[in-house]
Amino acid sequence: MDITKKYYTHPWLQELTTTVTSTHEKEGQQLVVLQETIFYPTGGGQPHDLGSLNGEPLVDVFEQDGVIYHVLTQPLTSEKVECVLDWKRRLDHMQQHTGQHLLSAIFEDEFGYKTESFHLGIEYSSIDITASNLTLTEQEQVEKRVNQLIFSNLPISAYTVTSTELDQIPVRKLPQIEGDLRIVEIQGIDYSPCSGTHLESTGQLNLLKIIRAEKYKGMTRVYFLAGSRALADYSHKHQLSSDLVVLLGVPHDELVFRVQSELEQKRELERKLQDLQGELVTFQAERIVADAEGLALFLDLPEATIEEAQHLTRAILNLGSYYVVINLGERLVLGHNLPTGLNLGRLIKEYGQPLGGRGGGSATNAQVYFAQPKALQEFHHFLESNLEEIHKNN
Numbered sequence: 386m387d388i389t390k391k392y393y394t395h396p397w398l399q400e401l402t403t404t405v406t407s408t409h410e411k412e413g414q415q416l417v418v419l420q421e422t423i424f425y426p427t428g429g430g431q432p433h434d435l436g437s438l439n440g441e442p443l444v445d446v447f448e449q450d451g452v453i454y455h456v457l458t459q460p461l462t463s464e465k466v467e468c469v470l471d472w473k474r475r476l477d478h479m480q481q482h483t484g485q486h487l488l489s490a491i492f493e494d495e496f497g498y499k500t501e502s503f504h505l506g507i508e509y510s511s512i513d514i515t516a517s518n519l520t521l522t523e524q525e526q527v528e529k530r531v532n533q534l535i536f537s538n539l540p541i542s543a544y545t546v547t548s549t550e551l552d553q554i555p556v557r558k559l560p561q562i563e564g565d566l567r568i569v570e571i572q573g574i575d576y577s578p579c580s581g582t583h584l585e586s587t588g589q590l591n592l593l594k595i596i597r598a599e600k601y602k603g604m605t606r607v608y609f610l611a612g613s614r615a616l617a618d619y620s621h622k623h624q625l626s627s628d629l630v631v632l633l634g635v636p637h638d639e640l641v642f643r644v645q646s647e648l649e650q651k652r653e654l655e656r657k658l659q660d661l662q663g664e665l666v667t668f669q670a671e672r673i674v675a676d677a678e679g680l681a682l683f684l685d686l687p688e689a690t691i692e693e694a695q696h697l698t699r700a701i702l703n704l705g706s707y708y709v710v711i712n713l714g715e716r717l718v719l720g721h722n723l724p725t726g727l728n729l730g731r732l733i734k735e736y737g738q739p740l741g742g743r744g745g746g747s748a749t750n751a752q753v754y755f756a757q758p759k760a761l762q763e764f765h766h767f768l769e770s771n772l773e774e775i776h777k778n779n
Protein backbone atom coordinates (compact mmCIF):
# COMPACT_ATOMS: atom_id res chain seq x y z
CA MET A 386 0.00 0.00 0.00
CA ASP A 387 1.13 3.50 -0.87
CA ILE A 388 2.03 5.01 2.52
CA THR A 389 1.83 8.59 1.17
CA LYS A 390 -1.94 8.10 0.89
CA LYS A 391 -2.78 8.84 4.51
CA TYR A 392 -6.50 8.66 3.76
CA TYR A 393 -5.96 4.89 3.39
CA THR A 394 -3.54 4.25 6.24
CA HIS A 395 -5.13 6.79 8.63
CA PRO A 396 -8.66 7.51 7.35
CA TRP A 397 -9.55 9.39 10.56
CA LEU A 398 -6.62 11.83 10.32
CA GLN A 399 -7.99 15.33 9.89
CA GLU A 400 -4.87 17.48 10.04
CA LEU A 401 -1.37 16.95 8.69
CA THR A 402 1.85 18.95 8.28
CA THR A 403 3.81 18.00 5.18
CA THR A 404 5.90 19.51 2.37
CA VAL A 405 5.27 20.42 -1.24
CA THR A 406 7.15 18.23 -3.72
CA SER A 407 6.06 20.08 -6.87
CA THR A 408 3.67 22.76 -8.13
CA HIS A 409 2.18 23.10 -11.58
CA GLU A 410 0.12 25.90 -13.03
CA LYS A 411 -2.78 24.97 -15.25
CA GLU A 412 -5.43 27.31 -16.62
CA GLY A 413 -4.87 29.82 -13.82
CA GLN A 414 -5.07 27.16 -11.11
CA GLN A 415 -2.32 25.79 -8.91
CA LEU A 416 -1.84 22.01 -8.90
CA VAL A 417 0.08 21.08 -5.78
CA VAL A 418 1.72 17.68 -5.18
CA LEU A 419 2.47 16.84 -1.54
CA GLN A 420 4.85 14.37 0.06
CA GLU A 421 1.85 12.69 1.69
CA THR A 422 -1.83 13.55 1.78
CA ILE A 423 -5.02 13.21 3.83
CA PHE A 424 -7.18 14.35 0.88
CA TYR A 425 -9.02 11.67 -1.05
CA PRO A 426 -9.10 12.28 -4.83
CA THR A 427 -12.25 11.68 -6.89
CA GLY A 428 -12.53 8.00 -7.71
CA GLY A 429 -14.41 4.74 -7.24
CA GLY A 430 -17.74 6.55 -7.11
CA GLN A 431 -16.63 8.71 -4.19
CA PRO A 432 -16.26 12.49 -4.66
CA HIS A 433 -12.99 14.19 -3.71
CA ASP A 434 -12.33 15.69 -0.29
CA LEU A 435 -12.22 19.39 0.45
CA GLY A 436 -10.28 21.38 3.04
CA SER A 437 -7.35 23.76 2.96
CA LEU A 438 -3.58 24.02 2.48
CA ASN A 439 -2.16 26.82 4.69
CA GLY A 440 -5.65 28.28 4.85
CA GLU A 441 -6.08 28.29 1.05
CA PRO A 442 -9.30 26.42 0.22
CA LEU A 443 -9.02 23.36 -2.02
CA VAL A 444 -11.27 23.40 -5.06
CA ASP A 445 -10.51 19.89 -6.34
CA VAL A 446 -8.36 16.83 -5.67
CA PHE A 447 -7.68 14.35 -8.44
CA GLU A 448 -5.31 11.50 -9.22
CA GLN A 449 -3.53 11.12 -12.53
CA ASP A 450 -0.93 8.45 -13.30
CA GLY A 451 -0.62 7.67 -9.61
CA VAL A 452 0.02 11.31 -8.63
CA ILE A 453 -2.44 13.21 -6.45
CA TYR A 454 -3.01 16.84 -7.41
CA HIS A 455 -4.43 19.35 -4.93
CA VAL A 456 -6.06 22.23 -6.80
CA LEU A 457 -5.91 25.79 -5.43
CA THR A 458 -6.82 29.13 -6.97
CA GLN A 459 -3.90 30.94 -5.25
CA PRO A 460 -0.23 29.89 -5.20
CA LEU A 461 1.26 28.72 -1.88
CA THR A 462 3.98 30.89 -0.35
CA SER A 463 5.72 28.20 1.64
CA GLU A 464 7.11 24.69 1.09
CA LYS A 465 5.82 23.57 4.45
CA VAL A 466 2.08 22.94 4.36
CA GLU A 467 -0.58 22.64 7.03
CA CYS A 468 -3.35 20.42 5.67
CA VAL A 469 -6.83 20.66 7.20
CA LEU A 470 -9.50 18.26 6.05
CA ASP A 471 -13.19 19.15 5.74
CA TRP A 472 -14.05 16.30 8.08
CA LYS A 473 -17.81 16.72 7.95
CA ARG A 474 -17.76 16.16 4.19
CA ARG A 475 -15.38 13.20 4.40
CA LEU A 476 -17.32 11.49 7.18
CA ASP A 477 -20.51 11.97 5.18
CA HIS A 478 -18.87 10.38 2.14
CA MET A 479 -17.62 7.46 4.25
CA GLN A 480 -21.11 6.94 5.67
CA GLN A 481 -22.76 6.96 2.25
CA HIS A 482 -20.05 4.76 0.69
CA THR A 483 -19.99 2.16 3.47
CA GLY A 484 -23.78 2.29 3.48
CA GLN A 485 -23.73 1.45 -0.21
CA HIS A 486 -21.45 -1.59 0.31
CA LEU A 487 -23.73 -2.92 3.04
CA LEU A 488 -26.94 -2.23 1.13
CA SER A 489 -25.58 -3.80 -2.09
CA ALA A 490 -24.36 -6.86 -0.16
CA ILE A 491 -27.76 -7.45 1.44
CA PHE A 492 -29.74 -6.96 -1.79
CA GLU A 493 -27.50 -9.62 -3.34
CA ASP A 494 -27.53 -11.92 -0.32
CA GLU A 495 -31.30 -11.79 0.23
CA PHE A 496 -32.57 -11.74 -3.36
CA GLY A 497 -29.59 -12.16 -5.70
CA TYR A 498 -29.93 -8.58 -7.02
CA LYS A 499 -26.52 -7.36 -8.15
CA THR A 500 -25.46 -3.71 -8.00
CA GLU A 501 -24.58 -2.37 -11.44
CA SER A 502 -23.71 1.18 -10.44
CA PHE A 503 -23.43 3.56 -7.50
CA HIS A 504 -23.90 7.30 -7.39
CA LEU A 505 -22.96 9.40 -4.36
CA GLY A 506 -24.90 12.65 -4.74
CA ILE A 507 -25.02 15.89 -2.79
CA GLU A 508 -28.50 15.19 -1.43
CA TYR A 509 -28.85 11.43 -1.67
CA SER A 510 -27.09 8.38 -3.05
CA SER A 511 -28.41 5.67 -5.30
CA ILE A 512 -27.59 2.19 -6.56
CA ASP A 513 -28.92 0.51 -9.67
CA ILE A 514 -29.74 -3.12 -8.90
CA THR A 515 -30.68 -5.95 -11.26
CA ALA A 516 -34.25 -6.18 -10.02
CA SER A 517 -36.79 -5.67 -12.79
CA ASN A 518 -39.60 -5.34 -10.29
CA LEU A 519 -38.52 -4.69 -6.70
CA THR A 520 -41.41 -5.17 -4.28
CA LEU A 521 -42.00 -3.07 -1.21
CA THR A 522 -41.68 -6.19 0.96
CA GLU A 523 -38.22 -6.94 -0.51
CA GLN A 524 -37.19 -3.34 0.02
CA GLU A 525 -38.35 -3.38 3.63
CA GLN A 526 -36.72 -6.74 4.32
CA VAL A 527 -33.37 -5.46 3.02
CA GLU A 528 -33.61 -2.20 4.95
CA LYS A 529 -34.44 -4.07 8.15
CA ARG A 530 -31.50 -6.46 7.80
CA VAL A 531 -29.10 -3.62 6.96
CA ASN A 532 -30.13 -1.83 10.15
CA GLN A 533 -29.75 -5.03 12.17
CA LEU A 534 -26.18 -5.30 10.86
CA ILE A 535 -25.57 -1.67 11.80
CA PHE A 536 -26.69 -2.57 15.34
CA SER A 537 -24.35 -5.61 15.28
CA ASN A 538 -21.47 -3.14 14.86
CA LEU A 539 -19.38 -5.37 12.57
CA PRO A 540 -15.75 -4.33 12.05
CA ILE A 541 -14.76 -3.01 8.63
CA SER A 542 -11.24 -3.42 7.27
CA ALA A 543 -9.34 -2.67 4.09
CA TYR A 544 -6.39 -4.69 2.76
CA THR A 545 -4.56 -5.43 -0.44
CA VAL A 546 -4.48 -8.91 -1.95
CA THR A 547 -2.62 -10.46 -4.86
CA SER A 548 -4.53 -12.08 -7.72
CA THR A 549 -3.77 -15.56 -6.29
CA GLU A 550 -5.01 -14.63 -2.82
CA LEU A 551 -8.13 -13.24 -4.45
CA ASP A 552 -9.31 -16.79 -5.25
CA GLN A 553 -9.78 -17.39 -1.50
CA ILE A 554 -12.11 -14.43 -1.02
CA PRO A 555 -15.85 -14.36 -1.89
CA VAL A 556 -15.54 -11.05 -3.71
CA ARG A 557 -18.90 -9.49 -4.63
CA LYS A 558 -17.85 -7.95 -7.94
CA LEU A 559 -14.56 -8.56 -9.75
CA PRO A 560 -13.06 -5.55 -11.51
CA GLN A 561 -11.23 -5.91 -14.81
CA ILE A 562 -7.79 -5.06 -13.48
CA GLU A 563 -4.56 -6.98 -13.19
CA GLY A 564 -2.29 -7.15 -10.17
CA ASP A 565 -2.94 -6.37 -6.52
CA LEU A 566 -6.39 -5.42 -5.42
CA ARG A 567 -7.68 -3.40 -2.46
CA ILE A 568 -10.51 -5.17 -0.68
CA VAL A 569 -12.90 -3.51 1.76
CA GLU A 570 -14.38 -6.12 4.06
CA ILE A 571 -17.44 -5.83 6.27
CA GLN A 572 -16.60 -8.75 8.49
CA GLY A 573 -18.18 -11.94 7.22
CA ILE A 574 -20.75 -10.04 5.14
CA ASP A 575 -19.09 -8.31 2.24
CA TYR A 576 -15.78 -8.33 0.38
CA SER A 577 -15.67 -5.56 -2.22
CA PRO A 578 -12.80 -4.37 -4.36
CA CYS A 579 -12.85 -0.64 -3.64
CA SER A 580 -10.61 2.41 -3.68
CA GLY A 581 -12.80 4.50 -1.39
CA THR A 582 -12.55 5.50 2.25
CA HIS A 583 -14.72 3.66 4.74
CA LEU A 584 -15.92 3.61 8.33
CA GLU A 585 -14.30 1.38 10.95
CA SER A 586 -17.47 -0.47 11.87
CA THR A 587 -21.06 -0.71 10.70
CA GLY A 588 -22.20 0.97 13.94
CA GLN A 589 -20.75 4.23 12.63
CA LEU A 590 -23.46 4.20 9.96
CA ASN A 591 -26.01 4.90 12.75
CA LEU A 592 -28.94 4.41 10.39
CA LEU A 593 -29.70 3.61 6.77
CA LYS A 594 -32.99 4.50 5.14
CA ILE A 595 -34.21 3.68 1.65
CA ILE A 596 -35.96 6.80 0.43
CA ARG A 597 -37.54 5.49 -2.75
CA ALA A 598 -37.10 3.01 -5.58
CA GLU A 599 -37.95 3.50 -9.22
CA LYS A 600 -37.68 1.50 -12.42
CA TYR A 601 -34.61 2.39 -14.45
CA LYS A 602 -33.50 0.79 -17.74
CA GLY A 603 -34.94 -2.62 -16.85
CA MET A 604 -33.39 -2.40 -13.37
CA THR A 605 -34.34 -0.62 -10.16
CA ARG A 606 -32.71 2.56 -8.91
CA VAL A 607 -32.73 2.59 -5.12
CA TYR A 608 -32.22 5.94 -3.37
CA PHE A 609 -30.90 5.83 0.17
CA LEU A 610 -29.54 7.97 3.00
CA ALA A 611 -27.01 6.83 5.58
CA GLY A 612 -25.73 8.29 8.86
CA SER A 613 -26.18 12.00 9.49
CA ARG A 614 -28.10 12.41 6.24
CA ALA A 615 -30.71 9.91 7.42
CA LEU A 616 -31.09 11.72 10.74
CA ALA A 617 -31.33 15.11 9.00
CA ASP A 618 -34.00 13.68 6.71
CA TYR A 619 -35.90 12.34 9.73
CA SER A 620 -35.71 15.74 11.46
CA HIS A 621 -36.90 17.49 8.32
CA LYS A 622 -39.82 15.14 7.80
CA HIS A 623 -40.73 15.21 11.49
CA GLN A 624 -40.85 19.00 11.36
CA LEU A 625 -42.98 18.81 8.25
CA SER A 626 -45.55 16.50 9.83
CA SER A 627 -45.51 18.48 13.09
CA ASP A 628 -46.30 21.64 11.10
CA LEU A 629 -49.18 19.82 9.44
CA VAL A 630 -50.47 18.62 12.81
CA VAL A 631 -50.69 22.26 13.95
CA LEU A 632 -52.10 23.45 10.64
CA LEU A 633 -54.79 20.80 10.37
CA GLY A 634 -55.42 20.37 14.08
CA VAL A 635 -55.29 16.56 14.11
CA PRO A 636 -52.80 14.06 15.59
CA HIS A 637 -50.01 12.58 13.40
CA ASP A 638 -51.88 9.33 12.84
CA GLU A 639 -54.88 11.11 11.35
CA LEU A 640 -52.97 13.39 8.96
CA VAL A 641 -53.50 11.32 5.81
CA PHE A 642 -57.18 10.74 6.50
CA ARG A 643 -57.66 14.45 7.21
CA VAL A 644 -55.89 15.60 4.05
CA GLN A 645 -57.89 13.09 1.99
CA SER A 646 -61.19 14.38 3.35
CA GLU A 647 -60.07 18.02 2.86
CA LEU A 648 -59.28 17.27 -0.78
CA GLU A 649 -62.60 15.50 -1.27
CA GLN A 650 -64.39 18.48 0.24
CA LYS A 651 -62.46 20.82 -2.03
CA ARG A 652 -63.46 18.85 -5.13
CA GLU A 653 -67.10 18.84 -3.97
CA LEU A 654 -67.02 22.62 -3.43
CA GLU A 655 -65.44 23.13 -6.85
CA ARG A 656 -68.26 21.14 -8.42
CA LYS A 657 -70.87 23.22 -6.59
CA LEU A 658 -69.10 26.45 -7.50
CA GLN A 659 -69.06 25.44 -11.14
CA ASP A 660 -72.81 24.76 -11.04
CA LEU A 661 -73.49 28.10 -9.38
CA GLN A 662 -71.28 29.95 -11.85
CA GLY A 663 -73.24 28.32 -14.67
CA GLU A 664 -76.49 29.52 -13.14
CA LEU A 665 -75.10 32.99 -12.58
CA VAL A 666 -73.97 33.30 -16.21
CA THR A 667 -77.40 32.18 -17.44
CA PHE A 668 -78.98 34.79 -15.16
CA GLN A 669 -76.60 37.51 -16.43
CA ALA A 670 -77.33 36.50 -20.03
CA GLU A 671 -81.07 36.71 -19.44
CA ARG A 672 -80.75 40.23 -18.04
CA ILE A 673 -78.54 41.38 -20.93
CA VAL A 674 -80.95 39.97 -23.50
CA ALA A 675 -83.94 41.57 -21.75
CA ASP A 676 -82.27 44.99 -22.05
CA ALA A 677 -81.03 44.41 -25.61
CA GLU A 678 -81.81 46.88 -28.36
CA GLY A 679 -80.89 45.59 -31.78
CA LEU A 680 -78.75 42.68 -32.85
CA ALA A 681 -75.36 43.87 -31.59
CA LEU A 682 -74.59 43.61 -27.89
CA PHE A 683 -71.54 45.50 -26.62
CA LEU A 684 -70.50 44.71 -23.08
CA ASP A 685 -67.71 46.07 -20.89
CA LEU A 686 -66.38 43.46 -18.43
CA PRO A 687 -62.85 44.56 -17.46
CA GLU A 688 -62.74 42.13 -14.50
CA ALA A 689 -63.73 39.01 -16.44
CA THR A 690 -61.36 36.34 -17.76
CA ILE A 691 -61.39 35.18 -21.38
CA GLU A 692 -63.11 31.93 -20.32
CA GLU A 693 -65.82 33.83 -18.44
CA ALA A 694 -66.41 36.10 -21.44
CA GLN A 695 -66.64 33.10 -23.77
CA HIS A 696 -69.01 31.39 -21.35
CA LEU A 697 -71.26 34.46 -21.18
CA THR A 698 -71.21 34.81 -24.99
CA ARG A 699 -72.41 31.21 -25.36
CA ALA A 700 -75.15 31.77 -22.76
CA ILE A 701 -76.41 34.88 -24.60
CA LEU A 702 -76.37 33.14 -27.96
CA ASN A 703 -78.39 30.29 -26.43
CA LEU A 704 -81.19 32.78 -25.76
CA GLY A 705 -81.41 34.39 -29.19
CA SER A 706 -79.64 35.58 -32.33
CA TYR A 707 -77.07 38.32 -31.74
CA TYR A 708 -73.59 39.68 -32.21
CA VAL A 709 -71.76 39.81 -28.91
CA VAL A 710 -68.65 41.93 -28.37
CA ILE A 711 -67.19 41.80 -24.86
CA ASN A 712 -64.50 44.30 -23.98
CA LEU A 713 -62.06 42.91 -21.38
CA GLY A 714 -59.85 46.00 -21.37
CA GLU A 715 -56.99 44.78 -23.54
CA ARG A 716 -58.94 42.18 -25.43
CA LEU A 717 -62.24 41.80 -27.25
CA VAL A 718 -64.13 38.51 -27.28
CA LEU A 719 -66.54 38.23 -30.19
CA GLY A 720 -69.29 35.77 -31.10
CA HIS A 721 -72.42 35.59 -33.21
CA ASN A 722 -75.05 33.10 -34.33
CA LEU A 723 -76.82 35.07 -37.05
CA PRO A 724 -77.67 33.39 -40.32
CA THR A 725 -75.21 35.54 -42.21
CA GLY A 726 -72.00 35.19 -44.10
CA LEU A 727 -70.21 37.42 -41.58
CA ASN A 728 -66.89 35.89 -40.67
CA LEU A 729 -65.50 37.24 -37.36
CA GLY A 730 -62.04 35.74 -37.87
CA ARG A 731 -61.77 37.46 -41.23
CA LEU A 732 -63.16 40.69 -39.79
CA ILE A 733 -60.33 40.79 -37.25
CA LYS A 734 -57.78 40.01 -39.95
CA GLU A 735 -59.04 42.72 -42.30
CA TYR A 736 -59.86 45.50 -39.84
CA GLY A 737 -58.30 44.60 -36.50
CA GLN A 738 -54.80 43.50 -37.52
CA PRO A 739 -54.01 46.71 -39.46
CA LEU A 740 -54.67 48.57 -36.18
CA GLY A 741 -52.12 46.37 -34.37
CA GLY A 742 -54.54 43.70 -33.11
CA ARG A 743 -53.27 40.17 -32.55
CA GLY A 744 -55.77 37.33 -32.72
CA GLY A 745 -58.36 35.71 -34.90
CA GLY A 746 -60.77 32.83 -34.79
CA SER A 747 -63.57 31.15 -36.67
CA ALA A 748 -66.53 32.66 -38.48
CA THR A 749 -68.63 32.67 -35.29
CA ASN A 750 -66.05 32.91 -32.46
CA ALA A 751 -63.01 35.13 -32.26
CA GLN A 752 -60.89 37.29 -30.02
CA VAL A 753 -58.35 40.02 -30.52
CA TYR A 754 -55.72 41.56 -28.24
CA PHE A 755 -54.43 45.13 -28.48
CA ALA A 756 -51.29 46.30 -26.70
CA GLN A 757 -52.43 49.91 -27.25
CA PRO A 758 -55.74 50.91 -25.53
CA LYS A 759 -56.29 53.55 -28.23
CA ALA A 760 -56.16 50.94 -30.96
CA LEU A 761 -58.66 48.76 -29.09
CA GLN A 762 -61.01 51.73 -28.75
CA GLU A 763 -60.66 52.48 -32.44
CA PHE A 764 -61.51 48.91 -33.43
CA HIS A 765 -64.34 48.82 -30.89
CA HIS A 766 -65.74 52.04 -32.33
CA PHE A 767 -65.44 50.62 -35.83
CA LEU A 768 -67.48 47.58 -34.78
CA GLU A 769 -70.14 49.74 -33.08
CA SER A 770 -70.59 51.83 -36.20
CA ASN A 771 -70.32 49.10 -38.81
CA LEU A 772 -71.34 45.69 -37.44
CA GLU A 773 -74.98 45.93 -38.43
CA GLU A 774 -74.02 47.47 -41.78
CA ILE A 775 -71.49 44.68 -42.51
CA HIS A 776 -74.12 42.17 -41.47
CA LYS A 777 -76.64 43.55 -43.95
CA ASN A 778 -74.10 43.41 -46.77
CA ASN A 779 -73.16 39.80 -46.15
Ligand SMILES: [Zn+2]
Nearest residue numbers: 429579580581
Ligand atom coordinates in the same frame (compact mmCIF):
# COMPACT_ATOMS: atom_id res chain seq x y z
ZN1 LIG B 1 -16.73 1.05 -2.76
